[in-house]
């Protein structure tokens with residue numbers, strides 16, 4: 001199978017149009033043309049570390065502050081999941097746990113794995129790597145669900161002295177972490193998956 | 204070996220494999236021979252569908268912002284919230300920027316996308332040349348796609364409803380149903396969207 005790079009060309013990752021290798025901008029859709037180059041991985045790692053840094057306070061600080069007649073209560077992400085379990089809402093507990101813990105953590109691992117695997121002769125695993133990348137790209141934005149839950153609860157549950165819910169600082173850290181990892185995944189060029197070390201010097 | 208002209212080639216955005224556009228049929232979907240990524244989904248006369256659906260989605264979104272979204276009541280107290288108020292839940296103190304971000308993710312960016320699609324496709328559907336900056340506008344619509352999170356917001360609403368379940372009773376307002384309809388309209392619109400066809404149509408002067 002011949003690639004655009006083998007043919008001395010560069011393909012537009014936005015619209016698929018092909019241009020001579022030195023072209024800077026796609027003449028059809030106007031997107032910047034990116035060569036298949038490991039230099040782009042620096043951006044992937046930069047966003048990745050930034051996302052990871054914000055994921056830590058997202059777990060340490062409270063996501064929600066609930067005040068009821070019985071007193072005040074603060075819940076972290078994990079605390080919220082545990083509370084749902086004690087109320088026997090197992091399904092929703094699972095949804096929140098998957099969206100806020102399983103997806104973010106596996107996303108960090110998956111992006112790091114994909115970025116580290118670039119350059120190894122992984123031709124046999126390329127299809128699986130691409131599949132993993134597509135899953136990461138598709139599923140990453142769904143982590144934002146917990147931020148929306150906090151927003152809805154805080155806006156709605158304002159019943160004076162009976163019960164009121166306020167957002168905690170973890171909501172902002174978590175939203176930032178999700179956005180930064182989305183940027184990390186978007187900066188990863190899936191065309192690198194198909195590149196072995198033998199080809200990195202060009203045709 | 205004869206080299207095909209460069210403007211008849213397509214490079215797969217996921218694996219860089221080169222394909223000959225002419226070999227990819229007019230009415231069938233064309234997938235990359237190497238990695239299977241969908242390269243072309245031609246749908247004849249789909250522009251009008253996309254315009255109609257984007258317009259509907261925009262109206263629904265405007266309704267969803269201003270009508271009551273959810274109403275809660277417990278022990279004689281009650282409180283109603285619009286989608287706008289939901290976004291403003293973070294508006295006091297240090298979390299204020301998050302309010303703006305949430306408002307953009309669930310309302311602003313979806314509306315910008317619908318508007319951008321209508322702007323791009325309206326002249327094309329009427330067999331006129333594209334309006335100025337149509338390329339940039341359509342590219343914006345494409346780039347914003349992962350950041351428009353209306354459908355994730357509705358899932359979030361479901362989770363929130365269960366969490367409140369024990370505390371109080373919640374009734375769903377018209378904006379909730381408008382939002383649900385919006386998700387369906389948006390999904391239909393995406394099914395009719397054929398990027399390759401649109402890029403080709405914009406390019407024809």
Ligand SMILES: [Zn+2]
Pocket residue numbers: 012013014015016017026027028029030031
């Ligand atoms: Zn292009």
Ligand SMILES: [Zn+2]
Pocket residue numbers: 215216217218219220235236237238239240
């Ligand atoms: Zn491909």
